[in-house]
Amino acid sequence: MPGGLDRRRGRRAGEENLVRQFAALAARPGAEPPLLFIRVRTPEQIPDLVRRLGPTVRLLTGFVLPKFTEERGIPFLEALTGAEKACGRRLFAMPVLESPELLYRESRVETLEGIFRAVDKYRDRVLALRLGVTDFCSSYGLRRAPDMTAYDVQIVASVIADVVNMLGRADGSGFTVTGPVWEYFRVPERMFKPQLRQSPFLQVRAVELREKLIEHAMDGLLREISLDQANGLLGKTCIHPSHVLPVHALSVVSHEEFSDAQDILRPERGGGGVLRSAYTNKMNEVKPHRAWAERTLLRAEVFGVANEDVGFVDLLAAGIPG
Template identity: 30%
Template structure:
């Protein structure tokens, strides 16, 4: 599968200086962990939406989380599990499905008990399911999930943690909670594919709901929480990307919503987040478009890498508007080149809006 593969050849040549490359669930982790882009969550009760996403009728779906947690009501679990079973059965029998070209499928489960309840589904479809999402994750829960997956013989199945509980916000507990989580993630680094933040749950703890008039960076609670998450977990030794938080506003025909959503993703990128959780297909195009790399960043990143052992430690950017400093900008340059392989590089003078026309 490849990002923007629904765009015709002529327009691909016009828009991209470097096209996105192909990837799948077997792609090396060091690349795959950056390929989650617009990560779509769909309730497991919505069979049609999930199946349309899998067979390509929903444009642009790449990672897909089938949710059996908050998106499922107290009385909906049995239906959700039955749907899950039907989905994987139909994937294997539908002639329209090329298993090597389906979205990256993850399961977001409610707890370890539910994980055990669907053990047969997971084990039977371990060649299709890429990983498990852990809601309300902390150090203890991550250990329990790892032990449970190992007991099923699933030693290489990826794990994605979702940080969204009060222990990571409260002044009295957050330092210890983050430090303990970091130690457990580092211990299990080979199977931790991504770290995600649960903005809706964090706001809910304080009886707050998003407003379309503001980005999440206007909220003091969430800015503190996001700063702590980056500060404690975005470390070279762990080297696991952290994604931007979800927004419940999805009507991108509303210019106010679209503008704030765009602003938030740009701030996500500037603050070191990679990709974004999405809860509606209309959020996918703009999120993925903003994952692309612009021409100046790509050329500068190449220049920095090429001069690691050079005579000078600084040089002008291709735009002649900024300076490239080899040592301070080295990790940035390496990340830019990795992302350029996944999402592509826009031609000089082209911006992400061109991708929203398709």
């Protein structure tokens, strides 16, 4: 089979390049790389790559596990555990939820229950669950336009809701679920009006910044990030460098959010009750908002807290050159 042979050769070449890149990175003096994950296709690749990486495995954080279900995922997680013992280094997993069984209504609940059993068994190794929305769309021959978010595609939005419902609960049983990929980085022509209001951009070089964001389809991305957060997702898989800054900027905890979270979690509030926010614009109800406050402070540890007079536009402007 020529096609299969070509794929195997291509995969082998990719693996050899990966091993070379790890060696080159390890040779750089004082290098402190970010958390590095390798996306594999089969469970067998995990122990094989760990062996071939040799001493440079110290740079490896873990593996991304595609099309994760209980049936397909357990062999990956078992291979990860075995490779961890072989190399003497803790390795983590990031399963990708993108299989048709998860999308189809008649098999969704059963598939989600199986996924939960698998990741719960290996909970200490699963850092996050990723959503493969592009694969969801492909099952129906769909592709969302740059003017639309994943939440405008109703069949996709229903999957996201069910994943968060069963796998993202705040009662201690849930996992971090990350937002889907945004596919676009430049738009030649748009059908709908831009989604960025002008008012937040009236200062800080902001008119020029707004035009640049719209030109590169970032207005849709910014809206989708906001909807991700509103629907219980944290972080986002980025496929282009231009996406990193908007994701980080909107993940920073605002001073107002931080203030509310701290107020809600003060020891003296342990008995519950309702209080007016320090910004005098909302009600903070201690018991219902406690889980939100705890998650907000965790997000603050990772992404930081903005100063009182700094908004997301300031953060975007600070990171975009000239």
